[in-house]
Amino acid sequence: MPADAAAAAPDPYFVAHGEGRYAPTAAAEGAWQPGEMHFAPLGGLLTHAIEAHRIERHAGEAAPLRLSRMTFDILGFLALEETTVRVETRRPGRTIELTEATASIAGRDVAVARAWHSVAVDTAAVAGGDAEPLPAPAAMQASDFAKGWGGGYVHSVEFREDGSRAPGRNRGWQRTAHPLVAGEAYEHIAAWIGLIDGANGIAVREQPDAWMFPNLDLTIHLHREPEGAWVGYETTVSFGPAGQGITHTALHDERGHVGFALQTLTVRPSPLRQ
Incomplete structure (x- = not known):
């Protein structure tokens, strides 16, 4: 690769150091406070580790697991x-x-992922029940949603939306040019899932300088394997009266609906709030 091309290439979110060790780059920095990692790329990294483990276990088997x-x-x-x-x-x-x-940092477990895979079977004859498709990314406008957030990760992604944004609701598409991991090959689905935690930031009910609403978890259900670089979101955020909230998202690729994501929120006033 020419030196100027290498210099222009976006940083990966992680660099593999071998034996299950990964160094995050500035592109993985979180949005709530300095020195924090955003969970989105870490979710992608955990998915990468699970997929690599599963593929090695089932090498040579005829029926794939999805x-x-x-x-x-x-x-x-x-x-x-x-x-x-x-x-x-x-x-x-x-x-x-x-x-x-399980991901650990400085000897402390910080996140756990659990994945169910099931065998691929031809069920095209009975497929149905999809959510309504989103307009294509090209039909939406570039968004400045990152303006209200800090951290390298939020500013590393491209987001396009359809102009219907309202407090707690939005529809749009997200992708990134940053590789998930440098030094190891990874499956497409790991990079795709590595964007989904960003759903909590695209349909805010309140601005993050006034209220904090980090998520405690992320659950993704898929009825079809996603394709392409774009992740489509139709997202609704609900806040309850006692510090709890939910982000609910219908997930899409450019072919259509692929599943759902849910995030549990802990809602509280920001320390910056006057």
Whole structure:
């Protein structure tokens, strides 16, 4: 690669150091406070670790397993520091399988992912029930949604929206030019899932300098394997009266609806609020 092309290439979110160790770059920095890692790329990294583990376990088998559900629990502060990932199969099988990956930073577990895979079967004759499709990314406008947020991650993604944004509601598309991991090959679905945690920031009910609403978890259900670089969102955010909230998103690729995502929010006044 020519030196000028290498210089222009966007930074990866992580650099692999071997033996399950990964160094996050500034592109993975979170939005709520300095020195914090955004969960979106970490979710992608945990998905990468699970997919690599599963593919190695099932090498040479005829019937592929497809990701049906991914649940992430965020256990504490995500420091922007070297992250170690360990993976284990919790329920082995050829038709369904449960795999777990745990991320730790400085010797402390900070996030856990659990993935259900199921065997691929031809069910095209009975497929149906999709949410209404979104307009294509090209039909939407570039958005300045990142203006109200800090951190490298939010500013590393491209977001397009249809102009219908209202407090707690939005529709749009997101993609990134930044590789998920440098130094290891990764599956497309890991990079795709590595964007979904951003749903909580595209349909804000209140501005983040007045109210904080970080998510404690992220659950993704898929009825079809996503394709392409774009993740489509039809997102609704609800705040309750006692510090709880929910972000609910219908997920799309450019072919149509692929599944849903849910995030549990903890809502509280920002320390910056006057």
